[in-house]
Amino acid sequence: xxxxxxxxxxxxxxxxxxxxxxxxxxxxxxxxxxxxxxxxxxxxxxxxxxxxxxxxxxxxxxxxxxxxxxxxxxxxxxxxxxxxxxxxxxxxxxxxxxxxxxxxxxxxxxxxxxxxxxxxxxxxxxxxxxxxxxxxxxxxxxxxxxxxxxxxxxxxxxxxxxxxxxxxxxxxxxxxxxxxxxxxxxxxxxxxxxxxxxxxxxxxxxxxxxxxxxxxxxxxxxxxxxxxxxxxxxxxxxxxxxxxxxxxxxxxxxxxxxxxxxxxxxxxxxxxxxxxxxxxxxxxxxxxxxxxxxxxxxxxxxxxxxxxxxxxxxxxxxxxxxxxxxxxxxxxxxxxxxxxxxxxxxxxxxxxxxxxxxxxxxxxxxxxxxxxxxxxxxxxxxxxxxxxxxxxxxxxxxxxxxxxxxxxxxxxxxxxxxxxxxxxxxxxxxxxxxxxxxxxxxxxxxxxxxxxxxxxxxxxxxxxxxxxxxxxxxxxxxxxxxxxxxxx
Amino acid sequence: xxxxxxxxxxxxxxxxxxxxxxxxxxxxxxxxxxxxxxxxxxxxxxxxxxxxxxxxxxxxxxxxxxxxxxxxxxxxxxxxxxxxxxxxxxxxxxxxxxxxxxxxxxxxxxxxxxxxxxxxxxxxxxxxxxxxxxxxxxxxxxxxxxxxxxxxxxxxxxxxxxxxxxxxxxxxxxxxxxxxxxxxxxxxxxxxxxxxxxxxxxxxxxxxxxxxxxxxxxxxxxxxxxxxxxxxxxxxxxxxxxxxxxxxxxxxxxxxxxxxxxxxxxxxxxxxxxxxxxxxxxxxxxxxxxxxxxxxxxxxxxxxxxxxxxxxxxxxxxxxxxxxxxxxxxxxxxxxxxxxxxxxxxxxxxxxxxxxxxxxxxxxxxxxxxxxxxxxxxxxxxxxxxxxxxxxxxxxxxxxxxxxxxxxxxxxxxxxxxxxxxxxxxxxxxxxxxxxxxxxxxxxxxxxxxxxxxxxxxxxxxxxxxxxxxxxxxxxxxxxxxxxxxxx
Numbered sequence: 006x007x008x009x010x011x012x013x014x015x016x017x018x019x020x021x022x023x024x025x026x027x028x029x030x031x032x033x034x035x036x037x038x039x040x041x042x043x044x045x046x047x048x049x050x051x052x053x054x055x056x057x058x059x060x061x062x063x064x065x066x067x068x069x070x071x072x073x074x075x076x077x078x079x080x081x082x083x084x085x086x087x088x089x090x091x092x093x094x095x096x097x098x099x100x101x102x103x104x105x106x107x108x109x110x111x112x113x114x115x116x117x118x119x120x121x122x123x124x125x126x127x128x129x130x131x132x133x134x135x136x137x138x139x140x141x142x143x144x145x146x147x148x149x150x151x152x153x154x155x156x157x158x159x160x161x162x163x164x165x166x167x168x169x170x171x172x173x174x175x176x177x178x179x180x181x182x183x184x185x186x187x188x189x190x191x192x193x194x195x196x197x198x199x200x201x202x203x204x205x206x207x208x209x210x211x212x213x214x215x216x217x218x219x220x221x222x223x224x225x226x227x228x229x230x231x232x233x234x235x236x237x238x239x240x241x242x243x244x245x246x247x248x249x250x251x252x253x254x255x256x257x258x259x260x261x262x263x264x265x266x267x268x269x270x271x272x273x274x275x276x277x278x279x280x281x282x283x284x285x286x287x288x289x290x291x292x293x294x295x296x297x298x299x300x301x302x303x304x305x306x307x308x309x310x311x312x313x314x315x316x317x318x319x320x321x322x323x324x325x326x327x328x329x330x331x332x333x334x335x336x337x338x339x340x341x342x343x344x345x346x347x348x349x350x351x352x353x354x355x356x357x358x359x360x361x362x363x364x365x366x367x368x369x370x371x372x373x374x375x376x377x378x379x380x381x382x383x384x385x386x387x388x389x390x391x392x393x394x395x396x397x398x399x400x401x402x403x404x405x406x407x408x409x410x411x412x413x414x415x416x417x418x419x420x421x422x423x424x425x426x427x428x429x430x431x432x433x434x435x436x437x438x439x440x441x442x443x444x445x446x447x448x449x450x451x452x453x454x455x456x457x458x459x460x461x462x463x464x465x466x467x468x469x470x471x472x473x474x475x476x477x478x479x480x481x482x483x484x485x486x487x488x489x490x491x492x493x
Numbered sequence: 494x495x496x497x498x499x500x501x502x503x504x505x506x507x508x509x510x511x512x513x514x515x516x517x518x519x520x521x522x523x524x525x526x527x528x529x530x531x532x533x534x535x536x537x538x539x540x541x542x543x544x545x546x547x548x549x550x551x552x553x554x555x556x557x558x559x560x561x562x563x564x565x566x567x568x569x570x571x572x573x574x575x576x577x578x579x580x581x582x583x584x585x586x587x588x589x590x591x592x593x594x595x596x597x598x599x600x601x602x603x604x605x606x607x608x609x610x611x612x613x614x615x616x617x618x619x620x621x622x623x624x625x626x627x628x629x630x631x632x633x634x635x636x637x638x639x640x641x642x643x644x645x646x647x648x649x650x651x652x653x654x655x656x657x658x659x660x661x662x663x664x665x666x667x668x669x670x671x672x673x674x675x676x677x678x679x680x681x682x683x684x685x686x687x688x689x690x691x692x693x694x695x696x697x698x699x700x701x702x703x704x705x706x707x708x709x710x711x712x713x714x715x716x717x718x719x720x721x722x723x724x725x726x727x728x729x730x731x732x733x734x735x736x737x738x739x740x741x742x743x744x745x746x747x748x749x750x751x752x753x754x755x756x757x758x759x760x761x762x763x764x765x766x767x768x769x770x771x772x773x774x775x776x777x778x779x780x781x782x783x784x785x786x787x788x789x790x791x792x793x794x795x796x797x798x799x800x801x802x803x804x805x806x807x808x809x810x811x812x813x814x815x816x817x818x819x820x821x822x823x824x825x826x827x828x829x830x831x832x833x834x835x836x837x838x839x840x841x842x843x844x845x846x847x848x849x850x851x852x853x854x855x856x857x858x859x860x861x862x863x864x865x866x867x868x869x870x871x872x873x874x875x876x877x878x879x880x881x882x883x884x885x886x887x888x889x890x891x892x893x894x895x896x897x898x899x900x901x902x903x904x905x906x907x908x909x910x911x912x913x914x915x916x917x918x919x920x921x922x923x924x925x926x927x928x929x930x931x932x933x934x935x936x937x938x939x940x941x942x943x944x945x946x947x948x949x950x951x952x953x954x955x956x957x958x959x960x961x962x963x964x965x966x967x968x969x970x971x972x973x974x975x976x977x978x979x980x981x
Contacts, residue, residue, distance in 0.1 A: 340913045
């Protein structure tokens with residue numbers, strides 16, 4: 006194996022820090038616009054970020070261009086950690102979030118597009134802080150889209166993503182110059198969705214600030230709101246349905262938009278992930294809404310519409326791993342909690358900003374399991390797994406099964422560690438699954454009406470780590486902890 | 494495919510009913526010994542059973558000896574259902590369990606060696622009923638051992654068992670006459686373990702009746718006790734440690750006893766399943782016992798011993814899927830519940846009477862997942878999974894991963910259905926996992942101090958079905974519900 010290419014890693018990190026520094030500088034405009042006095046903290050953070058970016062770029066001149074899976078894993082993992090370390094500074098330095106642990110948790114929750122919060126009173130934050138908080142989602146979501154659909158298919162860093170690339174990704178050929186072009190198109194789609202939602206929310210009566218912040222959080226399937234009551238603050242069917250629509254759109258593989266633009270409708274129709282994603286989403290939404298209605302008391306259409314809206318919103322929000330809320334589902338029947346936990350585990354589509362296992366893996370796992378039944382009856386026949394009319398290689402099936410199982414094992418042991426750390430049973434289950442999937446709200450005290458402020462510091466650091474490994478699909482980060490990685 | 498061999502199926506079922514009829518006839522002795530007046534119900538059931546056995550044998554004269562996987566699945570599944578249907582009659586006819594649903598649940602819980610009960614006052618049952626109740630465990634456990642270690646390796650009915658046979662089973666060659674010989678040896682080991690425990694419990698102060706009934710329940714990893722307080726009734730360290738020991742022994746693959754008798758110690762030392770089973774069991778017992786002790790208040794050795802005894806007993810009982818209890822763990826910290834749920838899912842060894850996923854599958858799944866990490870770094874290298882120094886074929890690895898995942902998916906949807914049926918969140922999770930694994934007590938109201946009497950009738954039928962599919966390792970029963978099975 007080649008020597009680890011520290012210079013190239015340092016060079017990439019330096020460039021990314023430079024970008025963060027510039028973004029933070031631009032944010033200084035927000036306090037200036039709203040006449041608030043905390044522009045200084047963004048400026049200071051931008052400066053600190055610039056210094057480190059400069060150092061990283063200076064020590065890494067003329068790197069060799071050799072990049073392997075190990076470099077890839079380190080770059081991706083440390084990008085999220087370093088962005089979080091700088092990103093928390095405005096919150097922490099300004100005293101908006103006085104505890105370093107809390108600031109780290111909140112910022113990691115932002116960049117991983119999770120949306121779990123430690124804030125007890127979101128509205129007391131300044132416009133600048135709220136804007137930066139929502140923007141961390143948007144940056145994290147963009148990062149994931151570009152990494153999973155433009156960079157990984159070329160480098161093949163994450164094995165599981167390779168597969169998505171082979172079946173649905175826009176790049177089939179593995180030529181480096183393609184990265185830029187693909188990334189640009191994805192960026193355009195990402196921006197187009199964000200602007201469309203912002204305009205539609207403004208038309209519904211939100212101000213531009215809230216509309217933009219919520220669009221950042223929706224397209225990134227993040228979930229930070231500018232209001233303590235989340236989307237429940239706007240008791241407007243229009244706004245809630247618009248956000249539901251954009252959450253659903255954000256849970257679709259971005260490659261499909263690319264195909265749509267190229268008029269390749271056939272590719273979209275054949276896409277099994279999209280089909281099952283929508284089937285599962287609407288099936289569960291119907292079951293939940295049905296459980297919310299007491300039919301013996303229904304006199305008009307209005308309570309039915311409200312139940313359907315809340316059910317659809319909640320299932321969509323948790324399945325796309327956004328995490329906005331309009332109702333406190335802890336008052337709903339336990340069956341809803343089970344449904345919500347299941348959709349939090351599955352997540353929406355690969356190649357979107359959503360987290361969780363992803364429907365493509367769920368579908369392939371389900372097929373692989375079903376074919377085992379066929380093999381019992383016809384032991385000598387060969388039943389290759391098909392997906393969207395393509396054959397799936399045997400080793401890819403094994404990889405998908407291994408991923409899905411690893412996800413559930415990490416969930417089980419994560420719940421164990423949270424319980425050991427002193428959290429309750431509901432809180433450990435809900436908190437772990439929501440952070441691993443990048444959702445936001447959990448169950449019990451960390452449910453939709455609560456937050457993560459009261460949990461022990463250890464649990465906060467552990468959940469920050471869980472958000473990171475969930476966002477980067479387990480293998481990327483956990484690889485760094487295996488002996489194999491360190492053997493030369 | 495061959496025509497379904499109804500005659501052979503009917504013949505086998507008839508012979509098995511004949512055996513049940515004879516067993517029920519022998520049980521009439523118990524009421525006679527204890528001067529109780531319910532021998533009549535056993536006699537009547539025995540008669541009914543005999544009539545059906547006769548009918549089945551008459552309509553199935555001269556069957557062809559063709560037997561395939563479809564016949565195998567039907568025979569195994571219906572053996573458990575028919576044994577339960579006849580087995581419940583003494584309870585139901587005598588009014589000991591007035592509800593048919595309850596009687597079915599209790600008897601299925603017996604034959605599947607689960608041990609979940611709907612009885613609110615166990616001690617009010619007669620000696621005959623209690624003996625029959627415990628004996629259902631012992632018969633069910635014996636059935637599983639013989640099927641999984643003597644019959645399946647020859648017929649290859651259950652794919653997952655084939656694998657166990659290939660690595661640890663006593664029969665490597667697939668010759669029919671071997672079945673009898675292997676079955677006889679397993680039967681001898683089974684009886685030897687039962688007698689040893691009975692004698693040791695008698696020496697500890699139990700009467701012969703209780704000693705025998707508890708030995709039936711231990712060796713079968715069942716969990717029915719003759720006392721409402723289960724093993725907590727005997728506040729004796731000796732009795733509790735003896736039962737712990739025999740629960741551990743019953744969770745070991747019975748092939749290993751066979752190897753032990755043949756002085757093949759090498760085979761036992763190399764057995765990875767045994768090693769990991771004991772490591773996991775003692776690790777979790779240590780964590781649980783540590784969580785039970787308030788070290789600031791400990792003044793003597795006695796509370797430490799009690800904590801260790803309760804923790805070891807409880808972890809052993811739930812991991813071997815026995816389900817005896819000495820303490821109400823619902824008063825313990827939530828972290829213990831998580832540990833107990835995890836060991837209920839894993840279970841003990843394949844080829845034992847224990848339920849759950851089985852350690853062999855857990856170990857192979859874990860290795861397969863770890864090798865995916867290696868493949869990320871070395872994409873072109875081949876990393877075959879090794880188990881007990883043998884290579885595991887790629888398709889077997891896929892099958893193991895598929896089984897483990899299917900188990901967790903069945904658990905998730907089972908919990909959903911229980912929640913829909915109106916059970917609480919804790920009860921749905923605990924009740925499903927305990928019945929699927931064949932354990933006994935769950936969490937909350939169906940926890941160690943409660944029972945399953947209050948749950949809705951639908952939930953009782955559903956959990957009876959869950960016990961059956963869990964006991965027969967999912968594929969055997971679920972196969973009957975696939976279109977593939979019915980296609981000719």
